Amino acid sequence: MSKKDRRRVLAQIWGTPTSHDIDMVDEGDQIVVFSNYRGVVGWWMEIFKTYYPNIKCKEKGDTIKIKPTVGVTIKLNKTTRLMKVYGKDHWPWFVDTFEILLDIGNGDAVELPSEGGSISENSVTRYLQLNKDDEEVQDLLDRIPEGGGIMHHEFIMRLWKSLLDDWFGVGAAVYIVTPRIDSERLFQIMLLMIRNKGTGFKVTLMTPAKQIDGERFDKIMERTRRRIKEVQGQQGARLVSDVKLEWVMLSLNVQHSEFSTNFIAAHKDEEGEVLTTTAHFHKSHFHHQQKDNVSYCRLSPHDLRKNYLLPLNIGNNVF
Structure with missing residues:
Protein backbone atom coordinates (compact mmCIF):
# COMPACT_ATOMS: atom_id res chain seq x y z
CA MET A 1 0.00 0.00 0.00
CA GLY A 117 -6.05 22.04 26.57
CA SER A 118 -5.57 19.97 23.48
CA ILE A 119 -2.59 21.23 21.47
CA SER A 120 -4.26 20.80 18.12
CA GLU A 121 -7.81 21.88 18.85
CA ASN A 122 -6.99 24.81 21.11
CA SER A 123 -4.36 26.06 18.69
CA VAL A 124 -6.96 25.84 15.93
CA THR A 125 -9.41 27.81 18.07
CA ARG A 126 -6.82 30.48 18.80
CA TYR A 127 -5.84 30.70 15.16
CA LEU A 128 -9.48 31.17 14.21
CA GLN A 129 -9.84 33.82 16.94
CA LEU A 130 -13.09 32.23 18.06
CA ASN A 131 -14.34 32.91 21.55
CA LYS A 132 -17.93 31.87 21.94
CA ASP A 133 -18.17 33.43 25.42
CA ASP A 134 -17.71 36.85 23.88
CA GLU A 135 -19.17 36.18 20.47
CA GLU A 136 -22.38 34.21 20.64
CA VAL A 137 -23.96 33.58 17.25
CA GLN A 138 -27.39 34.85 18.28
CA ASP A 139 -25.92 38.13 19.53
CA LEU A 140 -24.36 38.67 16.12
CA LEU A 141 -27.55 37.72 14.28
CA ASP A 142 -29.56 40.15 16.42
CA ARG A 143 -27.41 42.99 15.09
CA ILE A 144 -28.65 42.41 11.52
CA PRO A 145 -31.64 44.70 10.82
CA GLU A 146 -34.93 43.05 9.96
CA GLY A 147 -34.95 42.68 6.20
CA GLY A 148 -31.15 42.99 6.06
CA GLY A 149 -28.85 45.97 5.85
CA ILE A 150 -25.38 47.30 5.15
CA MET A 151 -22.76 45.91 7.52
CA HIS A 152 -19.03 46.42 8.13
CA HIS A 153 -16.43 43.95 6.83
CA GLU A 154 -15.22 42.95 10.31
CA PHE A 155 -18.74 42.11 11.46
CA ILE A 156 -19.39 39.99 8.35
CA MET A 157 -16.16 38.06 8.90
CA ARG A 158 -17.00 37.33 12.56
CA LEU A 159 -20.51 36.25 11.66
CA TRP A 160 -19.27 34.11 8.76
CA LYS A 161 -16.88 32.16 11.00
CA SER A 162 -19.27 31.90 13.93
CA LEU A 163 -22.21 30.66 11.88
CA LEU A 164 -20.10 28.04 10.12
CA ASP A 165 -18.66 26.93 13.45
CA ASP A 166 -22.16 26.69 14.91
CA TRP A 167 -23.52 24.70 11.97
CA PHE A 168 -20.55 22.32 11.89
CA GLY A 169 -20.88 21.92 15.65
CA VAL A 170 -24.46 20.62 15.46
CA GLY A 171 -23.75 18.25 12.58
CA ALA A 172 -25.68 20.15 9.89
CA ALA A 173 -25.38 19.92 6.12
CA VAL A 174 -23.51 23.13 5.26
CA TYR A 175 -23.17 24.99 1.95
CA ILE A 176 -20.62 27.71 1.21
CA VAL A 177 -21.28 29.49 -2.09
CA THR A 178 -19.06 32.25 -3.45
CA PRO A 179 -17.67 33.25 -6.87
CA ARG A 180 -14.36 34.24 -5.28
CA ILE A 181 -12.48 32.71 -2.35
CA ASP A 182 -8.90 33.14 -1.15
CA SER A 183 -6.54 30.74 0.60
CA GLU A 184 -7.10 32.35 4.03
CA ARG A 185 -10.87 31.75 3.91
CA LEU A 186 -10.34 28.24 2.56
CA PHE A 187 -7.85 27.57 5.36
CA GLN A 188 -10.36 28.81 7.94
CA ILE A 189 -13.05 26.50 6.56
CA MET A 190 -10.64 23.58 6.97
CA LEU A 191 -9.77 24.56 10.54
CA LEU A 192 -13.47 24.87 11.40
CA MET A 193 -13.98 21.36 10.04
CA ILE A 194 -11.13 20.01 12.18
CA ARG A 195 -12.41 21.85 15.25
CA ASN A 196 -15.82 20.15 14.86
CA LYS A 197 -14.69 16.69 13.78
CA GLY A 198 -17.03 13.96 14.91
CA THR A 199 -20.35 15.84 14.79
CA GLY A 200 -21.39 14.26 11.48
CA PHE A 201 -21.58 17.50 9.49
CA LYS A 202 -21.38 17.55 5.71
CA VAL A 203 -19.95 20.51 3.82
CA THR A 204 -20.16 21.56 0.18
CA LEU A 205 -18.11 24.44 -1.24
CA MET A 206 -19.47 25.81 -4.52
CA THR A 207 -17.13 28.14 -6.38
CA PRO A 208 -16.12 28.59 -10.05
CA ALA A 209 -13.18 26.56 -11.32
CA LYS A 210 -11.93 29.88 -12.68
CA GLN A 211 -12.65 32.69 -10.25
CA ILE A 212 -14.09 36.01 -11.36
CA ASP A 213 -10.65 37.61 -11.04
CA GLY A 214 -9.19 34.97 -13.39
CA GLU A 215 -7.39 32.86 -10.77
CA ARG A 216 -7.99 29.11 -10.93
CA PHE A 217 -9.39 27.40 -7.85
CA ASP A 218 -6.90 24.53 -8.06
CA LYS A 219 -4.11 27.10 -7.60
CA ILE A 220 -5.88 28.49 -4.53
CA MET A 221 -6.21 24.97 -3.12
CA GLU A 222 -2.55 24.24 -3.81
CA ARG A 223 -1.52 27.45 -2.03
CA THR A 224 -3.80 26.59 0.90
CA ARG A 225 -2.27 23.13 1.30
CA ARG A 226 1.21 24.67 1.35
CA ARG A 227 0.05 27.20 3.92
CA ILE A 228 -1.36 24.46 6.14
CA LYS A 229 1.98 22.65 6.17
CA GLU A 230 3.81 25.85 7.15
CA VAL A 231 1.62 27.15 9.97
CA GLN A 232 2.83 26.14 13.42
CA GLY A 233 0.94 25.73 16.65
CA GLN A 234 2.34 25.38 20.14
CA GLN A 235 5.93 24.27 20.73
CA GLY A 236 6.80 24.67 17.05
CA ALA A 237 4.65 21.72 15.97
CA ARG A 238 2.54 21.89 12.82
CA LEU A 239 -0.94 23.22 13.43
CA VAL A 240 -2.47 20.61 11.10
CA SER A 241 -0.86 17.19 10.59
CA ASP A 242 -0.84 15.28 7.29
CA VAL A 243 -3.52 12.92 8.63
CA LYS A 244 -5.86 15.78 9.55
CA LEU A 245 -5.24 17.49 6.21
CA GLU A 246 -6.07 14.25 4.40
CA TRP A 247 -9.29 13.94 6.41
CA VAL A 248 -10.28 17.48 5.41
CA MET A 249 -9.61 16.76 1.74
CA LEU A 250 -11.73 13.61 1.94
CA SER A 251 -14.56 15.42 3.75
CA LEU A 252 -14.74 18.70 1.80
CA ASN A 253 -17.06 18.39 -1.21
CA VAL A 254 -15.94 20.97 -3.80
CA GLN A 255 -18.21 21.69 -6.78
CA HIS A 256 -17.72 24.16 -9.60
CA SER A 257 -20.23 26.33 -11.43
CA GLU A 258 -20.55 29.83 -12.87
CA PHE A 259 -22.56 32.36 -10.81
CA SER A 260 -22.17 35.67 -8.96
CA THR A 261 -24.04 35.19 -5.68
CA ASN A 262 -22.65 34.76 -2.15
CA PHE A 263 -24.28 32.87 0.68
CA ILE A 264 -23.74 30.29 3.37
CA ALA A 265 -26.58 27.99 4.34
CA ALA A 266 -27.31 24.93 6.45
CA HIS A 267 -30.07 22.51 7.26
CA LYS A 268 -30.58 19.94 9.96
CA ASP A 269 -33.77 18.00 10.69
CA GLU A 270 -36.65 20.36 9.80
CA GLU A 271 -34.79 23.65 10.04
CA GLY A 272 -32.81 25.66 7.50
CA GLU A 273 -30.81 28.90 7.65
CA VAL A 274 -29.31 31.20 5.02
CA LEU A 275 -26.95 34.16 5.30
CA THR A 276 -26.73 36.09 2.05
CA THR A 277 -24.29 38.91 1.39
CA THR A 278 -22.69 40.90 -1.41
CA ALA A 279 -19.30 40.14 0.14
CA HIS A 280 -17.11 37.59 -1.62
CA PHE A 281 -15.39 35.26 0.83
CA HIS A 282 -12.10 36.86 -0.08
CA LYS A 283 -9.59 39.28 1.46
CA SER A 284 -10.76 42.03 -0.91
CA HIS A 285 -13.98 42.16 1.13
CA PHE A 286 -12.76 41.08 4.57
CA HIS A 287 -9.39 42.84 4.95
CA HIS A 288 -10.35 46.33 3.82
CA GLN A 289 -12.80 49.04 4.86
CA GLN A 290 -15.55 47.36 2.88
CA LYS A 291 -19.29 47.48 3.51
CA ASP A 292 -21.75 44.97 2.05
CA ASN A 293 -25.37 43.92 2.14
CA VAL A 294 -26.18 41.22 4.71
CA SER A 295 -29.45 39.35 5.17
CA TYR A 296 -30.28 36.35 7.32
CA CYS A 297 -33.38 34.17 7.39
CA ARG A 298 -34.69 30.87 8.69
CA LEU A 299 -36.64 28.69 6.30
CA SER A 300 -37.69 25.12 5.71
CA PRO A 301 -35.24 22.64 4.15
CA HIS A 302 -37.68 22.37 1.23
CA ASP A 303 -37.50 26.11 0.54
CA LEU A 304 -33.72 26.10 1.01
CA ARG A 305 -33.41 23.39 -1.60
CA LYS A 306 -35.92 24.95 -4.00
CA ASN A 307 -34.82 28.58 -3.80
CA TYR A 308 -31.07 28.40 -3.18
CA LEU A 309 -29.55 25.00 -3.92
CA LEU A 310 -31.34 23.57 -6.96
CA PRO A 311 -30.84 26.74 -9.07
CA LEU A 312 -27.09 26.09 -8.66
CA ASN A 313 -27.46 22.33 -9.21
CA ILE A 314 -26.39 21.47 -5.70
CA GLY A 315 -28.24 19.64 -2.98
CA ASN A 316 -29.95 17.19 -5.36
CA ASN A 317 -29.07 14.13 -3.30
CA VAL A 318 -29.21 15.46 0.27
CA PHE A 319 -32.98 15.73 0.89
Missing part, protein backbone atom coordinates in the same frame (compact mmCIF):
# COMPACT_ATOMS: atom_id res chain seq x y z
CA SER A 2 1.37 3.42 -0.97
CA LYS A 3 2.07 6.15 1.58
CA LYS A 4 -0.85 8.15 0.17
CA ASP A 5 -3.22 5.22 0.57
CA ARG A 6 -2.00 4.60 4.13
CA ARG A 7 -2.51 8.28 4.96
CA ARG A 8 -6.06 8.08 3.58
CA VAL A 9 -6.81 5.07 5.78
CA LEU A 10 -5.42 6.83 8.87
CA ALA A 11 -7.49 9.92 8.03
CA GLN A 12 -10.67 7.84 7.98
CA ILE A 13 -9.75 6.31 11.34
CA TRP A 14 -8.90 9.74 12.79
CA GLY A 15 -12.36 10.94 11.73
CA THR A 16 -13.95 8.61 14.30
CA PRO A 17 -15.59 10.78 17.01
CA THR A 18 -13.53 11.02 20.21
CA SER A 19 -14.19 12.73 23.52
CA HIS A 20 -10.96 14.67 23.10
CA ASP A 21 -8.43 15.42 20.39
CA ILE A 22 -5.87 12.85 19.30
CA ASP A 23 -3.49 12.79 16.38
CA MET A 24 -1.50 10.09 14.66
CA VAL A 25 1.58 9.79 12.48
CA ASP A 26 2.55 6.89 10.24
CA GLU A 27 6.31 6.37 10.51
CA GLY A 28 6.36 3.25 8.37
CA ASP A 29 7.62 0.76 10.92
CA GLN A 30 5.29 2.16 13.59
CA ILE A 31 2.25 4.36 14.14
CA VAL A 32 2.52 7.03 16.81
CA VAL A 33 -0.70 8.24 18.47
CA PHE A 34 -0.56 11.26 20.75
CA SER A 35 -2.69 13.59 22.80
CA ASN A 36 -2.08 16.41 25.28
CA TYR A 37 -4.56 15.16 27.88
CA ARG A 38 -3.14 14.19 31.26
CA GLY A 39 -5.36 11.15 31.70
CA VAL A 40 -4.99 9.75 28.21
CA VAL A 41 -2.75 6.79 29.17
CA GLY A 42 -5.25 5.59 31.77
CA TRP A 43 -8.02 6.08 29.21
CA TRP A 44 -6.20 3.91 26.69
CA MET A 45 -5.58 1.20 29.31
CA GLU A 46 -9.27 1.03 30.21
CA ILE A 47 -10.11 0.65 26.53
CA PHE A 48 -7.59 -2.17 26.04
CA LYS A 49 -8.80 -3.99 29.15
CA THR A 50 -12.38 -3.74 27.91
CA TYR A 51 -11.60 -5.09 24.45
CA TYR A 52 -8.97 -7.58 25.65
CA PRO A 53 -10.17 -8.72 29.12
CA ASN A 54 -7.19 -11.06 29.59
CA ILE A 55 -4.54 -8.69 28.32
CA LYS A 56 -1.25 -8.56 30.22
CA CYS A 57 0.98 -5.56 30.51
CA LYS A 58 4.51 -4.93 31.66
CA GLU A 59 5.37 -1.66 33.35
CA LYS A 60 8.90 -0.34 33.65
CA GLY A 61 9.48 3.25 34.71
CA ASP A 62 7.23 5.50 32.65
CA THR A 63 6.58 2.87 29.98
CA ILE A 64 3.70 0.39 29.78
CA LYS A 65 4.18 -2.40 27.24
CA ILE A 66 1.31 -4.59 26.05
CA LYS A 67 0.84 -7.17 23.28
CA PRO A 68 -2.79 -7.17 22.14
CA THR A 69 -2.18 -9.92 19.58
CA VAL A 70 0.62 -11.83 17.86
CA GLY A 71 2.88 -9.55 15.82
CA VAL A 72 1.74 -6.33 17.51
CA THR A 73 3.34 -4.45 20.40
CA ILE A 74 2.09 -1.25 22.00
CA LYS A 75 4.13 1.05 24.20
CA LEU A 76 2.48 3.80 26.25
CA ASN A 77 4.62 6.48 27.84
CA LYS A 78 3.06 8.12 30.90
CA THR A 79 5.29 11.20 30.62
CA THR A 80 5.11 11.99 26.90
CA ARG A 81 1.59 10.47 26.53
CA LEU A 82 2.75 8.85 23.28
CA MET A 83 1.38 5.52 22.12
CA LYS A 84 3.64 3.60 19.74
CA VAL A 85 2.17 0.70 17.79
CA TYR A 86 4.70 -1.54 16.05
CA GLY A 87 5.51 -5.13 15.06
CA LYS A 88 5.32 -7.09 11.81
CA ASP A 89 1.49 -7.08 11.85
CA HIS A 90 0.94 -3.63 13.36
CA TRP A 91 -0.63 -2.11 10.21
CA PRO A 92 -3.42 -4.66 9.60
CA TRP A 93 -4.17 -4.72 13.34
CA PHE A 94 -4.43 -0.93 13.47
CA VAL A 95 -6.69 -0.79 10.40
CA ASP A 96 -8.99 -3.55 11.63
CA THR A 97 -9.14 -2.65 15.31
CA PHE A 98 -8.40 0.98 16.14
CA GLU A 99 -11.79 2.44 15.18
CA ILE A 100 -13.43 -0.18 17.40
CA LEU A 101 -11.18 0.86 20.28
CA LEU A 102 -12.12 4.52 19.77
CA ASP A 103 -15.81 3.59 19.79
CA ILE A 104 -15.30 1.73 23.08
CA GLY A 105 -13.61 4.80 24.53
CA ASN A 106 -16.60 6.91 23.55
CA GLY A 107 -19.09 4.59 25.19
CA ASP A 108 -18.62 6.53 28.41
CA ALA A 109 -17.08 9.64 26.90
CA VAL A 110 -15.86 12.08 29.52
CA GLU A 111 -13.85 15.22 28.76
CA LEU A 112 -10.47 14.50 30.31
CA PRO A 113 -8.51 17.17 32.20
CA SER A 114 -5.77 18.76 30.17
CA GLU A 115 -2.67 20.84 30.56
CA GLY A 116 -3.38 23.92 28.52
